[in-house]
Amino acid sequence: MHRFNPPYKGFYDVNSRKGKSATKEFNVSFYDNYDSILDDNLVDIVDVCVPTFLHKKVVIKVLKTGKNVLCEKPIALGLKDADDIINEAEKAKGKFMVTHNHRFQVENVMCKEVADSGKLGKILSCSSYRLGIRPDWSEGNWMNDPKLSGGAATDFILHDIDFCNWIGGKPIMVTAQGIRSKTGAWDYMDILINYDSGIKGFVEGGWMCKGEFPFTQEVRILGDKGTIDWISRAEKNIEKRAQAASRVAVYLEGQSVRYPEIQKKILMRSR
Structure with a gap:
């Protein structure tokens, strides 16, 4: 805000x-x-x-x-x-x-604008990924208690489900499978979503990665005339994602790769 x-x-x-x-x-x-x-x-x-x-x-x-x-x-x-x-x-x-x-995050907004502009043609699918290590910064460690947070499914992967909904419209069928962590929560999931628009949603996410695995976000919107791809990799600590290496690229049929205005915004944000 x-x-x-x-x-x-x-x-x-x-x-x-x-x-x-x-x-x-x-x-x-x-x-x-x-x-x-x-x-x-x-x-x-x-x-x-x-x-x-x-x-x-x-x-x-x-x-x-x-x-x-x-x-x-x-x-x-x-x-x-x-x-x-x-x-x-x-x-x-x-x-x-x-x-x-994340509907206000500058990279996501640009992906949405490009998808809505028609430059990618008919949108076929939206993929969103979010991977990281288990959070260790919540007061009293409440985020790692599924009775208090719901685990990664409701606290973490929710961002990616919402983004796909933003692009796809109204879900009509959802298929999911996941892995329960030692806490008993669904802390790693793959989700397939069919939308009334005909768009397919693909979500992968979780916080079961280990060691120094960087906090990673990725969005890919596939159209019949082009694709927009955004990937961001930060340090292992999600709180440092503002300093993440971030790139957005648009690939259009018959054209060289394009890096839209979003790149300038990202560079300005990091200064």
Whole structure:
């Protein structure tokens, strides 16, 4: 959200040290509890960044105040909680949105724009891959507890499913297979998606890679007249992906490889 430079009012975090550190960075207030955020009439939008298992409780409480709510993905751990949130959002005065942030990532936006432009011809397939090592930075290691995060399937691979949905449209059939890690979660998966548009979606992802395996993202959109390909490889730590080596290329029938304006944006971003 920082890319759009909204006026921040303040932060709340159960870890006051981290919360106060963020307030210094943005020069805003630190709230002692999140009820005080809800009571502040100057707050228009609440971005709910709590661990996934707390989404339903916090989101519904904020929606009942009439404030607008951004909920970090995924919407919830299960369908029942997701439906409860949706039902409350439909009644609420404020607006509700799940922040699938990769729809705003500059490389993904360019891939979508090129696909929509018709330059690739009829879109035949969308492939999205996301591979990395197990996360080790979450507070209390909650991300590695499938009862709290859902594992890679809901916390990690979800980005790639959403991107394929963005390109493909409405899924009509899904086939998936996966590997359970020692935590019991589906932490590595291959997914095939058929869309009502006729586009095929191919997703591979997981965080079961070992050692120094770099955080890797790849998108490939295949058309009957061309292909756009994006690949990004960072250090093993996903938090350093802003410094990743990233390349987008467009391959059109009968033409030399093209590197669109996205390359300039990537270079400018890295400076």
